[in-house]
Amino acid sequence: MTTTSESSEASGAPGGDTALKRAIGPRLLILFVIGDILGTGIYATTGKVAGKVGGALWLPFVIGFVVAILTAASYVELVGKYPRAAGAALYTQKAFKVPFLTFIVAFMVMCSGLSSASAAARAFSGDYLAEFTDAVPPTLVAILFILALAALNLRGVSESVKTNVVLTLVELTGLLIILAIGAWAVLSGDGQASRLGEFEASGTGYSLMTSVLGATALGFFAFVGFEDSVNMAEETKDPVRTFPRAIFIGVGVTGTIYVLVALVSSLLVDYRELEKSSGPLLEVVKAGGLDFPPRLFALIALFAVTNSALINIMMASRLCYGMANERILPRAMGKVLSGRRTPVAGIIFVSVLAIGLVSTGEIEGLGDTTAFLLLCVFAVVNIAVLVLRRDPVDHTHFRTPTLLPVLGAITSLILASPLADRDAEVYIRAGVLVAIGIGLWAVNKVVLKVHGEDTA
Secondary structure, X not given: OEOOXXXXXXXXXXXXXXXXXXXXXXXXXXXXXXXXXXXXXXHHOHHHHHHHHOOOOHHHHHHHHHHHHHHXXXXXXXXXXXXXXXXXXXXXXXXXXXXXXHHHHHHHHHHHHHHHHHHHHHHHOOHHHHXXXXXXXXXXXXXXXXXXXXXXXXXXHHHHXXXXXXXXXXXXXXXXXXXXXXXXXXXOOOOOHHHHHOOOOOOOOHXXXXXXXXXXXXXXXXXXXXXXXXXXXXXXXXXXXXXXXXXXXXXXXXXXXXXXXXHHHHHHOOHHHHHHOOOHHHHHHHHOOOOOOXXXXXXXXXXXXXHHHHHHHHHHHXXXXXXXXXXXXXXXXXXXXXOOOOOHHHHHHHHHHHHHHHHHOOHHHHHHHHHHHHHHXXXXXXXXXXXXXXXXXXXXXXXXXXXXXXXXXXXXXXXXXXXXXXXXXXXXXXXHHHHHHHXXXXXXXXXXXXXXXXXX
């Protein structure tokens, strides 16, 4: 792989005029990507992944790491060519020029972010919070949680990103504590290494394959987030130079930590016990040989899922802003708050949708829905990067080897297919969301036609 770039001023790509404030530098972006990936997935769904695959909990995370790297390479190439907000929607439109497909992809991305934020809200109101209190109804806690994050987003991207840095450091600390507990257990001769080769499915044929694929598909929820960062392109300083390093470092760091955490979890706790808990890493803390306060770890976990929700709400609102600029959504969705220069209409819109999604399912179902929607989008993006090779730009940028997006598209489609053993409710929920999207598309077409803006 090679990465080349020239100054943003010369290229006119990343350094041109933008309605949004460029407040994110290279270090902030790396922490942003890491913080976007870390969080709800590893803290809340590890046990459910273990329930699908068994003691070989590390394997789905290794496979997910590979799939994430393949698709991340495509995103890096595309954000270098087109350093603007809207991400996958922008790339789909430029590659295929089919407005309906563009809208559906954009809507799926938005819904994936909102289902992820809803899963985080559910995780916040679950077992980790129960270490402190269970007096407030979980659904009410989740709604108040989303409203608080919307208020923070309205204050500004700088405040949101700085909060992300603090929360990222906190959640990294939590995972390092898990690794320290694992290291202590190994040095003390504790833990059962034999669990690492245990599979939940009986036999070695089709059932084993589907259980591993199903676990990988659910575990992939822990890796989503790097794709959100491209929606910050218009708020990043010199994105052509900054994004390749930030995304690859972010995916590499989180992938390594995930595999190690999975190994420690399986060593110390039987997968059946992990499956029962919505706070699986808390079970690891309690089973470890170190005397670490469970309540303190629960507090760290609450910060971690808060970070996930914060970034997903932020990204979904920026996606609305970008789609409005592309005329995929009405112009009003691009309204920016005077003074703060934050996308106020987008923040309000996605927060309302997130509150609605909180009542549609539990953490596992919402997490798997997020992964399924994004795997479908990733397949489109990996194909788009190949199609857009025919569209040269006037500035140099990162270019991924052709084999990587080909493999990325294939693996994404496999994990999104029925071969990955997932509950029917995931397909139903995704289907309902797409149907809502089609309805919104029809309404938007009418609005555009009335205003004389319908170009399709």
